[in-house]
Amino acid sequence: MGLIDDAPRSATVVAIVPTECALLSKWDFRKELRHDPDIALALLPVLNERIRELEARLTQDRPADQAV
Template sequence: MKRHSFKDGEVIFRENDPSDAAYLIMEGKVEIIHGRRSEANTTVAVLGRGEYFGEMGVIDDKPRSATARAKGETACMSVSRDEFMDMLLNRPEESIELLKVLFERLRKANDRLMLMEKSGGTA
């Protein structure tokens, strides 16, 4: 693991970048931004201390699906693909906690999709 410091507004990674590490927020906040469907970016999440981000691409080896940007002074630990996979395979308690976070994110995304469908919007 390697510690990184980011200033307010600094981009940690951009949508479509290669996924080389996951990040754990130690201090501050990170805004997750999605901009694929329009010129305007959409904030999909604001994450805080103790939360992971960037883990999807580390697991499925696909490019970043969103941009991550620091909100305020932020410190993160980067976790390489090998370190992350080692955690998943050899530390079941931590793996289960991560799965809970991922499932909660999926539930929220499903809820947003359902709201859009009910309001006549498109996904």
């Protein structure tokens, strides 16, 4: 998510076995999105699902009789 906005990363990873990784800067990622908009279209359902999950958690945490 940090590739999309200027917020800090939302996750970290620690490899437990030797691992090869690819590095993609925010600027290179944005360049790829401009070059191939299908990448952005593929990300939309993933981001939409995250929003739905967050909305569901917020709804569960809010008392039913609370005014909005």
